[in-house]
Amino acid sequence: MDQSKKEGRYSRIVTQLESLLQKTNDPYARMATICAVLNHKMDYFFWTGFYFMVDGEMTVQSYQGPLACQILEKDKGVCWAGFNQRKTLVVPDVEKFPDHIACDSRSKSEIVVPVFDAKNEIVGVLDVDSDNLNSFDDLDATYLEKIVGMIFQKKHFD
Numbered sequence: 001m002d003q004s005k006k007e008g009r010y011s012r013i014v015t016q017l018e019s020l021l022q023k024t025n026d027p028y029a030r031m032a033t034i035c036a037v038l039n040h041k042m043d044y045f046f047w048t049g050f051y052f053m054v055d056g057e058m059t060v061q062s063y064q065g066p067l068a069c070q071i072l073e074k075d076k077g078v079c080w081a082g083f084n085q086r087k088t089l090v091v092p093d094v095e096k097f098p099d100h101i102a103c104d105s106r107s108k109s110e111i112v113v114p115v116f117d118a119k120n121e122i123v124g125v126l127d128v129d130s131d132n133l134n135s136f137d138d139l140d141a142t143y144l145e146k147i148v149g150m151i152f153q154k155k156h157f158d
Contacts, residue, residue, distance in 0.1 A: 003139060010143035013041055021150050030151050032062040039064035046107060046131040051079050052124030069103040077101035082112035082125050088141045092134045111136040113144045118152045
């Protein structure tokens with residue numbers, strides 16, 4: 001998808017989510033809605049979901065796409081790297097990422113965005129996979145960070 005088309009689509013998604021997410025403060029309802037919107041509006045998103053820390057384990061939460069790994073092996077793969085580094089990671093080719101966890105062999109590239117709660121503590125990550133190489137870039141990172149930031153916002157967005 002060219003950059004102009006991608007930016008326009010993300011802009012419309014943000015507007016749609018701002019409206020939808022005002023209906024509840026429940027973070028799990030918001031995550032489910034975010035997954036559904038992103039997975040259905042972005043044609044290169046193969047798997048879209050959240051992994052959150054539950055009893056010290058990176059555990060799948062809401063997601064759209066093929067079956068997911070329920071619990072990710074500690075300190076391995078892109079999700080743990082993004083969580084531990086507290087930053088967004090764009091991986092053009094998952095086969096070249098050290099200790100990549102292959103929940104589905106069709107995944108070729110990935111982006112992971114950390115999720116911070118209202119106290120600015122990291123609680124999990126948004127994980128998006130594509131079945132094509134080099135699918136994600138800085139534009140995806142910018143918009144997905146904005147979208148993830150909506151999870152713990154109060155009902156009325158700034």
